[in-house]
Amino acid sequence: MPLAQLLTALVLVACVQATSSASQCQPRPATVAQFVKLPFDYIVVGGGTAGTALSARLAEERGVTVGLIEAGNIHLNDPNIDTPGLSGIGNASFDWLFSSVPQPALGEKVISVPRGKMLGGSSGINGMAWGRASAREYDALSTFSCDSSWSWAGLLPFMRKTETFTLIPGNPYPGISLLQDSQAALDSLDVDGFNGSIVASHNSFIFDPVFKVVETLNSLGVPTNAEPQAGNATGVTNTLLSIDRAEGVRSYAAPTYYCSHAQDSNYHATKVHFTKKGNTLTATGVEFVVGGKTYVANAKKEIILSAGAIQTPQLLELSGIGNATILKQHGIKTLIDLPQIGENLQEHLFVAAQWQVKPGVETFDLLRNDPAFAAQQQKIYAKTHTGLFAATDSLIAFLTLQNVVSPAELESLLATFDQEASETTSPLTQLQNSIRREWFAKGETGAIEILQWTRGLFDPAANLSYVALLGGIVHPSSRGSVHLNSSNPLAAPTIDFRLASSDFDKQVLIQIVKFLQKIGTQSPFSDIIVEQTNPDPNTQSDEELLQYINFASSIGDHSIGTAAMAPKDKGGVVDHTLTVYGTSNLRVVDASVIPLHIAAHTQATVYAIAEKARILASPARMFVDSLA
Numbered sequence: 001m002p003l004a005q006l007l008t009a010l011v012l013v014a015c016v017q018a019t020s021s022a023s024q025c026q027p028r029p030a031t032v033a034q035f036v037k038l039p040f041d042y043i044v045v046g047g048g049t050a051g052t053a054l055s056a057r058l059a060e061e062r063g064v065t066v067g068l069i070e071a072g073n074i075h076l077n078d079p080n081i082d083t084p085g086l087s088g089i090g091n092a093s094f095d096w097l098f099s100s101v102p103q104p105a106l107g108e109k110v111i112s113v114p115r116g117k118m119l120g121g122s123s124g125i126n127g128m129a130w131g132r133a134s135a136r137e138y139d140a141l142s143t144f145s146c147d148s149s150w151s152w153a154g155l156l157p158f159m160r161k162t163e164t165f166t167l168i169p170g171n172p173y174p175g176i177s178l179l180q181d182s183q184a185a186l187d188s189l190d191v192d193g194f195n196g197s198i199v200a201s202h203n204s205f206i207f208d209p210v211f212k213v214v215e216t217l218n219s220l221g222v223p224t225n226a227e228p229q230a231g232n233a234t235g236v237t238n239t240l241l242s243i244d245r246a247e248g249v250r251s252y253a254a255p256t257y258y259c260s261h262a263q264d265s266n267y268h269a270t271k272v273h274f275t276k277k278g279n280t281l282t283a284t285g286v287e288f289v290v291g292g293k294t295y296v297a298n299a300k301k302e303i304i305l306s307a308g309a310i311q312t313p314q315l316l317e318l319s320g321i322g323n324a325t326i327l328k329q330h331g332i333k334t335l336i337d338l339p340q341i342g343e344n345l346q347e348h349l350f351v352a353a354q355w356q357v358k359p360g361v362e363t364f365d366l367l368r369n370d371p372a373f374a375a376q377q378q379k380i381y382a383k384t385h386t387g388l389f390a391a392t393d394s395l396i397a398f399l400t401l402q403n404v405v406s407p408a409e410l411e412s413l414l415a416t417f418d419q420e421a422s423e424t425t426s427p428l429t430q431l432q433n434s435i436r437r438e439w440f441a442k443g444e445t446g447a448i449e450i451l452q453w454t455r456g457l458f459d460p461a462a463n464l465s466y467v468a469l470l471g472g473i474v475h476p477s478s479r480g481s482v483h484l485n486s487s488n489p490l491a492a493p494t495i496d497f498r499l500a501s502s503d504f505d506k507q508v509l510i511q512i513v514k515f516l517q518k519i520g521t522q523s524p525f526s527d528i529i530v531e532q533t534n535p536d537p538n539t540q541s542d543e544e545l546l547q548y549i550n551f552a553s554s555i556g557d558h559s560i561g562t563a564a565m566a567p568k569d570k571g572g573v574v575d576h577t578l579t580v581y582g583t584s585n586l587r588v589v590d591a592s593v594i595p596l597h598i599a600a601h602t603q604a605t606v607y608a609i610a611e612k613a614r615i616l617a618s619p620a621r622m623f624v625d626s627l628a
């Protein structure tokens with residue numbers, strides 16, 4: 001990407017001596033010169049999903065001073081961010097606009113990698129799906145961290161602390177949201193959160209084809225799950241969305257966790273400064289660029305990196321922590337040789353199929369096909385915060401391999417899995433594989449996700465309406481990497497997901513496309529279909545399907561794992577306190593620390609990690625409030 005774009009992309013926010021809650025933050029320092037003079041206890045780098053939540057929580061402590069360094073702007077009350085029916089993706093005002101290197105296993109396709117660049121980070125541009133993985137997937141974290149507090153039971157209070165679950169009164173969609181069901185409503189009292197920063201609510205509008213797909217999935221053996229938040233996330237659900245129904249707006253990190261009178265200044269962090277004592281580094285400050293000038297802000301207690309799974313590794317490498325060979329190539333002096341930084345990159349890979357639906361079947365294509373209707377919906381949204389612009393797609397299903405393949409096919413998939421597993425030399429991958437092998441064989445967690453796009457995705461024709469289904473591998477074997485590409489701290493990193501580089505992943509993807517095609521042939525979904533437009537129905541052989549996958553695949557934008565929480569000798573970058581090995585006070589708190597992917601969209605888990613990190617960074621808090 002052009003450097004000029006990044007150079008202009010520089011916001012600072014500082015939460016200084018907040019009193020009892022984030023909403024009582026003091027006015028920020030007016031100039032960068034004032035900012036760098038502040039006696040910070042903590043500096044958080046990256047005011048994204050995790051960084052905004054964590055810095056606001058740390059600043060709740062009386063007398064504690066927290067500096068937050070964010071490269072993007074503050075976009076409070078911007079309709080492109082707030083309106084659920086609009087999106088900031090692809091707009092340089094909100095998105096870093098990264099892309100991957102060509103992906104050999106996908107026909108050298110270059111994948112675009114949107115990342116939020118604003119106060120709130122990716123929570124400001126994400127798809128708003130709100131959900132947790134299954135309990136077992138969080139329990140696995142205790143294996144990686146060697147600490148039992150990293151578990152479903154240990155994280156649940158933090159997941160609840162983030163959340164304000166709201167039922168829409170008289171929810172009109174019992175077909176896929178069974179929350180009126182008394183048992184489910186009762187369960188949710190123990191598992192949902194009711195006083196957190198992020199509002200989680202159900203969709204305000206659901207098109208009829210969604211019900212058709214739910215029924216069809218049910219008939220294919222995928223049950224409806226009325227309480228996916230309770231530790232079993234499999235089945236088909238009407239997912240919660242991070243949307244505040246009172247205003248009909250996106251509920252994300254900036255307007256909820258952060259003080260609303262924070263200031264814009266665009267601070268791009270370029271390096272962490274250290275002092276060395278024996279073999280241990282102590283982080284003392286953060287160098288950053290604003291308006292082409294370099295400054296340093298200092299912190300007495302800790303520096304916390306929350307730049308996200310794509311940019312945190314780059315910042316560590318720029319600071320001299322990473323693979324010594326790579327650092328040397330870029331003329332950076334190695335302070336700590338920690339070659340796992342930037343490795344273990346995991347993404348969810350999706351492939352889409354599409355059907356044209358019969359005349360009269362309504363979908364979001366209405367907005368595209370009928371400008372007068374779209375204008376009317378805009379007016380309704382402006383007036384009442386409801387209508388189609390307050391809605392989005394919300395059918396999400398997590399399937400086990402057993403839901404999708406026959407026992408014989410499962411055996412063959414597992415044989416491929418075992419073959420590949422036997423070839424890996426990475427201790428981290430080996431540990432991951434032993435855990436994943438059990439999950440796959442037992443069929444207790446999601447392995448495949450299906451989500452519905454009730455609108456055209458591939459070259460939709462004027463006046464026609466469509467349904468697309470995306471099927472993805474949520475526990476992939478492929479592992480990629482992200483590293484700095486230049487010693488210029490403002491240059492984009494090299495992102496190589498190595499998507500579909502594993503045969504296991506490829507075979508699962510083929511099975512996914514077959515299953516999507518099968519859904520299209522089953523009533524009641526088939527009753528509303530004119531034809532399958534993508535793939536061409538003649539696409540049948542594995543070879544043809546792989547060709548199709550090259551064309552029709554995309555990522556879930558759920559990158560994780562590049563500064564994994566795991567033992568150092570197993571390839572970890574941070575320990576169970578999220579402290580970088582070899583340092584006394586440099587933490588990573590963002591999606592990078594998740595060592596193994598989860599069958600869930602990632603935002604709710606990232607917020608929970610930030611809420612937990614507040615306790616790790618400031619243990620006194622433990623006694624100040626009760627977590628539930």
Ligand SMILES: Cc1cc2nc3c(=O)[nH]c(=O)nc-3n(C[C@H](O)[C@H](O)[C@H](O)COP(=O)(O)OP(=O)(O)OC[C@H]3O[C@@H](n4cnc5c(N)ncnc54)[C@H](O)[C@@H]3O)c2cc1C
Binds near residue numbers: 070122
């Ligand atoms: C397009 C998209 C759609 C998604 N859809 C969903 C969804 O529907 N549901 C869901 O659960 N999850 C979704 N996700 C994933 C989820 O939003 C992310 O996993 C989560 O927000 C990551 O949080 P984070 O704190 O790790 O990083 P981010 O929120 O990305 O925060 C990183 C922050 O650091 C800043 N930064 C980076 N480098 C520097 C630097 N050098 N100096 C200063 N600041 C810097 C960035 O500008 C950014 O604000 C989506 C993600 C994307 C991108």
Ligand SMILES: *[C@@H]1O[C@H](CO)[C@@H](O)[C@H](O)[C@H]1NC(C)=O
Binds near residue numbers: 080091093
């Ligand atoms: C990008 O976002 C900015 C800020 O909201 C807006 O002014 C601009 O119109 C958007 N650009 C596009 C192409 O949507």
Ligand SMILES: *[C@@H]1O[C@H](CO)[C@@H](O)[C@H](O)[C@H]1NC(C)=O
Binds near residue numbers: 021195
């Ligand atoms: C809700 O949270 C606020 C602020 O964090 C707190 O003051 C209040 O006591 C909480 N209410 C309940 C019912 O827990």
Ligand SMILES: *[C@@H]1O[C@H](CO)[C@@H](O)[C@H](O)[C@H]1NC(C)=O
Binds near residue numbers: 223224232234444
């Ligand atoms: C999870 O729930 C589904 C139904 O929603 C059920 O079929 C499955 O057996 C449950 N899995 C576990 C591990 O409890």
Ligand SMILES: *[C@@H]1O[C@H](CO)[C@@H](O)[C@H](O)[C@H]1NC(C)=O
Binds near residue numbers: 323324325326340343
């Ligand atoms: C470090 O980087 C070099 C150069 O890219 C690479 O060959 C080597 O395998 C890396 N080391 C590890 C442990 O990943």
Ligand SMILES: *[C@@H]1O[C@H](CO)[C@@H](O)[C@H](O)[C@H]1NC(C)=O
Binds near residue numbers: 462463
């Ligand atoms: C779409 O429908 C409208 C109204 O029915 C009609 O005026 C228009 O010509 C149609 N466009 C196309 C491309 O068929």
Ligand SMILES: *[C@@H]1O[C@H](CO)[C@@H](O)[C@H](O)[C@H]1NC(C)=O
Binds near residue numbers: 101492493
């Ligand atoms: C990495 O740097 C090289 C050489 O400077 C450049 O050609 C390439 O486009 C860069 N890659 C990325 C992802 O920016």
